[in-house]
Amino acid sequence: MSIWRRSQQLGLCYSTTWKILRKDLGVKPFKIQLVQELKPADLPQRRIFGEWALGKLAEDPLFYRKIVFSDEAHFWLNGYVNKQNCRIWSEDQPEALQQLPMHPEKATVWCGLWAGGIIGPYFFKDDANRSVTVNGERYRAMITNFFLPEMEVLDLHDMWFQQDGATCHTARETMAQLRGEFGEQLISRFGPVNWPPRSCDLTPLDYFLWGYVKANVYRDKPASIDALEANIHAFIREIPADMCERVCQNWTQRMGYLRRSRGQHLHEIIFKH
Template identity: 45%
Template sequence: MFLRNNSSVIRTQREFRRRFPHRPAPIGRTIRRFATRLEATGSTLDRPKSGRPRTGRSAENIDAVREDVEECPETSTRRRATQLGISRRTLQRILVKDLKMFPYKTQMTHQLLPADHRARLDYCQRVINLNLEEDDFPSKLVMSDEAHFHLSGHVNKQNTRFWGTENPRIIQETPLHPLKVTVWCGICVDRVIGPYFFEDAGGNAITVTGERYRTMLRKFLIPSLDEFGLEHIWFQQDGATAHTARDTMDLVRDAFPGRVISRFGDFPWPARSPDLISPDFFLWGFLKSRDHNITSKYANLT
């Protein structure tokens, strides 16, 4: 391409992108080096190297690394290189270039007990049946949850580095009890109901108790549903103690007769199932990914 385009790097890169749209075009220095080698030797291959051949990535080492990884995949590259008697750089090249392996992190999920699998499956099947039996069921469903948002920010030491000729001795002070705010939200098909902040008269965050949760239901959720004109609503809440206290359940049953998805409700909610509700599945993660350091709770959550 380079020779055919009158030794123009720009034209060569354009033609390369047209022919290989999913591959990055080589830089000018690489293009000229290949062209020079092609004119001098008739080939773009590297010239044979003189001296003793390097044996770090030998077939024996590759097989040894493969067997070691299959036997103990969680061993660090530093310790594995020491155990196999090869350099860490050679080990990394064997893992990536020869064995096509990459490091993966452990994913943390909620623990499920043996009975939880059947309960979750029965719940999902019942939701499907209810969607078929009741007209426009998704528009009548409100799924709710609370979440904590830390106001002081968080520093990840693993992702923060300071380069210099000397150690700057940088220290990040953190409070013993970091400031946070507890937020409640409800999600229905076309809107987010909330946020509602659990706080005292001075604007300080407070824990969610049964009494405070009932106050939220009376003074915020039920008036909001009336304001939006939402009727015959199915209300979902998880099995937190504040949600399922006797007085709380009496209030919820009166507000949503026969349409309560909860522990001790008309529609049993399976325990340990945060992934089955919209706030945990989408809303909280979306808000925290948009702004990790929430300095103004109303500005970032409304």
């Protein structure tokens, strides 16, 4: 409830209510934290995954360096406008409008992140160089033509590969391809090691990379998809390897939090002071 509404209910002015809350009661305003929804069946799967990861880390404290985490994200061309944070201070109503296309353009980007750096970005496009969404065929083509060659260039061998449970990731043909490349070192839904559903808080791309990149690539307000893609590519290239190392070290901490929470949300991170 807002201070305005509460002050009206109490028959007090806004400033008096604010003084009571802040000065007399000594309380502070806090925002509600938005997190992914978890289903009851998700909790044991998350707990099992956390126990597995901690077991691997007990065997080898540097195990986190042997995982390539992967994910896709959409970057909308008009994504730099946040009307919730945009205010125009004026004596009169400026009647400012922003025209948005009916079907705004977007870039669909894939990246792999490991403790030594970032593989990518890879932009999903059709033969006419237009941005497209991901399906199983395009995802497998990316694995074959981009990801695996990049692994060879970086001399990454005996690595684990992680992906979430998106349909294009878990199609029969895709899983067969990934099993052929990674064998039992595959973390995925329907994989040798099951990736728990609705667990974006457990992958570095969701809890770090995408938000970090989106906070920066819109600063110069790119006017075209090409400009947006150039920004994404340039900014990802600037992320230093030591930052990726720290992000993956944080993943090991999250596994400990996950065990203590018994699969629930990671309160120790969400409400960290």
